[in-house]
Amino acid sequence: MQASDAKTSHVDDATLWAWQRAELEGAPAHTVQAHLAACLACRERAAHLQQLLTAMQAGHHRVQPTLAQQMQLVRALTEPAPPRSIWVPVSERLVRWLAPAVAVLAVLFLLLRGEPSATSSSTLTEDVIDAPETALFTATTEEQMQQAMLELMLRANEQQP
Amino acid sequence: MRDTDIKKTELPNVSLEPHNSAAAATLSETDLIAGCRAGRPEALAELVKRYQPAVLRICVSLLGSREVDDAVQDIFVKILRRCDRFEGRAALFTWIYEITLNHCRDELRRRKRKRWFSLQALPTAVVDNIPENTRPVSEQIETEELQRRLHREIQQLKPKHRELVVLRDLEGLAYEEIARISGIDVKLVKSRLFEARQILSRKMKAYVEEASHASK
Numbered sequence A: 001m002q003a004s005d006a007k008t009s010h011v012d013d014a015t016l017w018a019w020q021r022a023e024l025e026g027a028p029a030h031t032v033q034a035h036l037a038a039c040l041a042c043r044e045r046a047a048h049l050q051q052l053l054t055a056m057q058a059g060h061h062r063v064q065p066t067l068a069q070q071m072q073l074v075r076a077l078t079e080p081a082p083p084r085s086i087w088v089p090v091s092e093r094l095v096r097w098l099a100p101a102v103a104v105l106a107v108l109f110l111l112l113r114g115e116p117s118a119t120s121s122s123t124l125t126e127d128v129i130d131a132p133e134t135a136l137f138t139a140t141t142e143e144q145m146q147q148a149m150l151e152l153m154l155r156a157n158e159q160q161p
Numbered sequence B: 001m002r003d004t005d006i007k008k009t010e011l012p013n014v015s016l017e018p019h020n021s022a023a024a025a026t027l028s029e030t031d032l033i034a035g036c037r038a039g040r041p042e043a044l045a046e047l048v049k050r051y052q053p054a055v056l057r058i059c060v061s062l063l064g065s066r067e068v069d070d071a072v073q074d075i076f077v078k079i080l081r082r083c084d085r086f087e088g089r090a091a092l093f094t095w096i097y098e099i100t101l102n103h104c105r106d107e108l109r110r111r112k113r114k115r116w117f118s119l120q121a122l123p124t125a126v127v128d129n130i131p132e133n134t135r136p137v138s139e140q141i142e143t144e145e146l147q148r149r150l151h152r153e154i155q156q157l158k159p160k161h162r163e164l165v166v167l168r169d170l171e172g173l174a175y176e177e178i179a180r181i182s183g184i185d186v187k188l189v190k191s192r193l194f195e196a197r198q199i200l201s202r203k204m205k206a207y208v209e210e211a212s213h214a215s216k
Helices: A013-020 A026-038 A040-061 A067-078 A087-112 A121-130 A132-138 A142-159 B003-010 B021-025 B029-038 B041-063 B068-085 B092-113 B124-128 B137-156 B159-170 B175-182 B186-215
Strands: none
Touching: A013 A026, A013 A040, A013 B186, A026 A040, A040 B041, A040 B137, A040 B159, A040 B186, A067 B041, A067 B068, A132 A142, B029 B041, B029 B068, B029 B092, B041 B068, B041 B092, B041 B137, B041 B159, B068 B092, B092 B159, B092 B175, B137 B159, B137 B186, B159 B175, B159 B186, B175 B186
16 A cells, blocks of 8 residues: 555555654655554554564664674774785786777787788888889899899789789 | 785875774764874774774675675775765765775675675674573574574665665665665655565565464
């Protein structure tokens, strides 16, 4: 019963719970009160629920730290930390932060590996320098020029179907 | 390697001189947190004395008994590391409960990830810390069985429900405080708590019926 009808429907457990905890105010509180006055079954349920709540709270508040636990905690918080290996925090940071970064870099590398000429300026420069066309223009001796021309001819032959 | 061990060196530099605990007991929240910032041992001991019970209770209720001392220690390490950030806009206990709740959420996620999470029986902390009881043995067993069952049922609630039952019905916090701590609005706190109570009372009703059948 969300909004309790004093005579017909019973009060639902959660509403009864709220009433027991004095959380209901105004009309809802009066309705529950009136219903309980008239309904023995709900009064019994209310009494049962009260017992349950008391047991719940008593059980919860019985959990207390012992003096030894208290002293142990204070000691743990005040004593200087034992010497520790530098690798543990390093490895933790690696796992936490560097691993995803490495994964992203690896993916980027794999994606871009298919187009090396577009990405690597140093490779591009080396390719241009090593090209026979360049060698032809930069040759300073006749021997170098002949070598470059030979390479150009060989490459042209390779490219023919 | 636990967070505590890794970060211990980042804690305020606490001196180990003898301290006056009687004077510390009267410290206001502001002085207490200022003392912790300055690394005064009496303030630190007082902080532990005042808030360890609540932090432990919440951890036991939300996480179960396993590794609960470690969780409490980690929470206090976080409190000390963050005490510079405490601005005093909310009460100190609200701030501490918020850190505790967030730590428990993280811990539950960690356990879930590692498939470690399993439902706990009555926490050892409860068993270890039961005060001397003067009630008749049969009644005592009955009550303890009821509490054990209640604890188990609370542990079986979804975390979003469990948190609210713990904060409202066990710790007795106001709705506004719960909203602030759990980062949801008051209306949502109320509706979730309503659901949680319905689930819990339905389960407990089944248990009570079982128990009464068994006793007949």
